[in-house]
Amino acid sequence: MSKYHFNDIEDKWQKYWAKNQTFKAENKSEKPKYYVLDMFPYPSGAGLHVGHPLGYIASDIYTRYKRHQGFNVLHPQGYDSFGLPAEQYAIQTGQHPAKTTEENIARYREQLDKLGFSFDWSREVRTSNPEYYKWTQWIFLQLFDSWYDKDQNKALAIEELRVVFSSEGNIHVNAVCDEGIELFTASEWLDFSETKKQEILLKYRLTYLAETEVNWCPQLGTVLANDEIVNGVSERGGYPVVRKKMKQWSMRITAYAQRLLDGLDKIDWPQPLKDSQTNWIGRSKGSSVTFNVKDHDAKIDVFTTRPDTIFGVSFMTLAPEHDLVSKITTAEQKEAVENYIEATAKRSERERMADVKTITGVFTGAYAEHPFTGDSIPVWIGDYVLAGYGTGAVMSVPCGDQRDYDFAKHFNLPIPNIFKDADISKEAYSDKDNTIITNSDFLNDLNYKQATEKIIAALEEKGVGEGKINYRLRDAVFSRQRYWGEPFPIYYKDGMPHPIPTECLPLRLPEVEKYLPTEEGEPPLGRAENWSWDEKNKKIVSNENVSPSAVEGSSNENGIYPLELNTMPGWAGSSWYFFRYMEDEKRDEVFASKEALNYWKNVDLYIGGSEHATGHLLYSRFWVKFMHDRGLVPVEEPFKKLINQGMILGESAFVYAISFFQSKKIEDNDKELNKYLEFLNELPDLFLSRNKIKEGMKLDSMDLVSVSDYPYKDLYNFLKNEINDRDIDANEFDFNVMPIHADVSLVNTSNVLDVEGFKSWREDFKNAKFILEEDGSYKVGREVEKMSKSKYNVVNPDDICNQYGADTLRMYEMFLGPLEQAKPWNTAGITGVHGFLKKLWKLYHSPFEGCKGDVSQSQEPNDFYVSDEAASKDSLKTLHKTIKKTQEDIEHFSFNTSVSSFMIAVNELTSQNCNSREVLEPLAILISPYAPHIAEELWQKLGHSESISIAPFPKFDQQYLVESSKEYPISFNGKMRFTLELPLDLNKEEIESAVMAHEKTAQYLEGRTPKKVIIVPGKIVNIVG
RNA sequence: GCUCGAGUGGCGGAAUUGGUAGACGCGCUGGAUUCAAAAUCCAGUGUUUUAGGACGUGCGGGUUCGAUUCCCGCCUCGAGUACCA
Structure with missing residues (x-):
């Protein structure tokens, strides 16, 4: 008999697809194109767990659906194969990272192949392959060869800049470049040495070498970009990061800040992702103001978003690292300032962040001059001012800014009030909307908007400031002091x-x-x-x-x-790989040919995790905009639509380790004490079952609980037994409980631990003892956490495939819940989906009792059998309802609900005894994106010789869904009381009279007269009264 | 602190523009089949109850004939961000 042998079927079709190159995309096609991409994986040594394929399954379903819809689909896959873990492993073992990377990729590939993805592997890329990084280096050189012209608002060739310099110097050049570039004339330029020219050009290049303050991670021995630091420590490894000045390659991403912001409006990305890019770029509008320093030939430039509060300035604060500090500090203050600078430099980034409440600062002894009042303003330094933001200096307005307020209070600086009717006795008044300015000369009685406009005009007229937009975004450090990355195609001549x-x-x-x-x-x-x-x-x-x-x-x-x-960072190779997939033939000649780029354009659908919001996804957009400026690609945005798949979480299992402590008061009696300590030392590890833990008890803490007071006597009995005939009192002990991760594979679905398995799992648990439940089992505790090797809660997709098949795994991952939401994995629930596939299989096989058609054709019961007779009206209704739902669901990426609707369809068709080809053929196509192997097998059995993957998607026909009657819910005061079946062609009056005539209506009205009857034909009847 | 997202049975989760809350699946209970188990099939399963009903979508209000859905105010959890002038 023909059972559903999923292992054989899946193996068969995976081989068939590989052999026939079923999913190879064409670069020339009559069909419309569609490009579906997954964020490519970093091939780690741990392999895949069930959480990883979630996004791949979703994108594969969409891909296969698009093929059924008649699109030429590009759905490639590859590896982000340069990176830190392989290198750390190489340091430890001496193995070449290329070798371990190769091995890890082989393992990834094997696991991916088992899941039946329809990738076009002929276009695979690996960022660590020289054939690939050749082009990463090439793009780097294009950036090196470019500068950003603010007038044209685009990147131009550096050659054009040389031409301008030779003809008019740099006076009229409006570029995004290093600060403080000297002005020169054309003739001066021509007289410069080539080295000097190179030095100047470097200040304009889009990738440039400069002494910058970087995040240095001593443990990793490398610098890190801002997005590689999480909570002040390195994202990989969690090592501390300190600030350090180093000569590094940087990318002038700040040139694109505004365009990166504007471009967000044109792409279909999740709002939270757009928000986090917006925040990361951090645009703020305000103005610059220049203050002269008294008795010095120096000026302090500040950026402020509140120029309207300029008359409230009572002091200025510089970042300790500010260049002017050493210049303007007076002799009396010199020692204090130097001590302060030294102290802040020592504090790591992390300490500074953890400790935002402590207010520190020192007076420099210098005074600045207020540009309007001419007043003397003391200049302080304080580490609440960041060197890296704005100009590294602020005009402090304590009445309007809480940090300035706190600083002023702490150091007893004046807090002049320039807000009408505002109470600043307790805190600063930062409410812009209700601001009325006062005590401010020509700004008096103006609101925020009016005052801002007027003051900027005044600043500009005086030549001491201008309206300005500032960004939080910094240029991206591009050098890494590592081995396993792209070498820079750069050599040094004369420095x-x-x-x-x-x-x-x-x-x-x-x-x-x-x-x-x-x-x-x-x-x-x-x-x-x-x-x-x-x-x-x-x-x-x-x-x-x-x-x-x-x-x-x-x-x-x-x-x-x-x-x-140095080598390049991880994001170099991932910032353009989506273009590489487009090219299939001319990969040696170009990074991607014009024809390929113009055909595929950009990625239509990109699926991946939200953790790349401010790294990969921002850098890619930057590179694409740059490449577009230089005419290398036809698009300005890489990813048209983007979806973040949610994380699949693991269900960790915990055992509860007991530690005993002696509680007997032993005074100056070593012998007595040793007796106890010796006993405690010899005790075996003890684990307490979940339900033997007193409710509300503190776990993982040093709060000790007395053994004699504990409601469960098991602990006492355990000690008593261990004490045996020693002279020790079992009542004289305290204990605490520490939860410890146990491997989830040692636990069954009823949370019972395999005790013997646990003892042999780890050497140190070999002699462990357990306090069990009343039923003799050891129960673990459960908690939902991130799936990770260190938490022993990893579920391997290979095991699931072997036991239930890839089709089941694919459907189950979708069935778990909405794609974008985080959700816990629970292997127990998979039987429902597996059962569904078995039922589906049966639908095409078992001749049911009373099924239509000539059953005798089928040689054996349970053989494949599908009838050519017309399907029943009910079955056609089921089919078309399912077509409609599936199509809507796929287009809304609501894959969980379509799995439900398949289940409903198969349940209905089974009870209808349907075995008509007319229904079962289209049904196979509907299911094929989700469960491609079983669909291919059924399709072949239905007599087709070609793969189901390009069969046209069934057409939905409304006529099968037309109903003649409706089961109306009849509500009284909004509460549904009973239903009543009525023809759909009744008008309101007819419905009303039918409902009012019904005996139950009278019953619920209890003699009252309805005040109102609401009738929505086809929906509901509600009687009010 | 700020920004964003989410709160619905024992669990994962459904519910088109406001219109029968809890689809589908897991789990659980009972039954059939079996020497037994697995598998399969059937029935039941929000809470409560005096069996008519009452109560139920984080909490408190509001709009409406009718609110999981819209509005106002809170609470809790999660994610991102972190002195951004």
């Missing part, structure tokens, strides 16, 4: 970076004998012996050939120069 000619790319990672920094503190590439560039012969040569004179730029140089030792 200036020079690009490797593009025809020489890729610049391959050199071999090193260790993956650690050098003894001199250089990055790992400093260990490479052949890591110098021969400019004349255009090749990599041994470092021995570099003559010291070459580095210093003397005249007798030999043309051989040292190569850059």
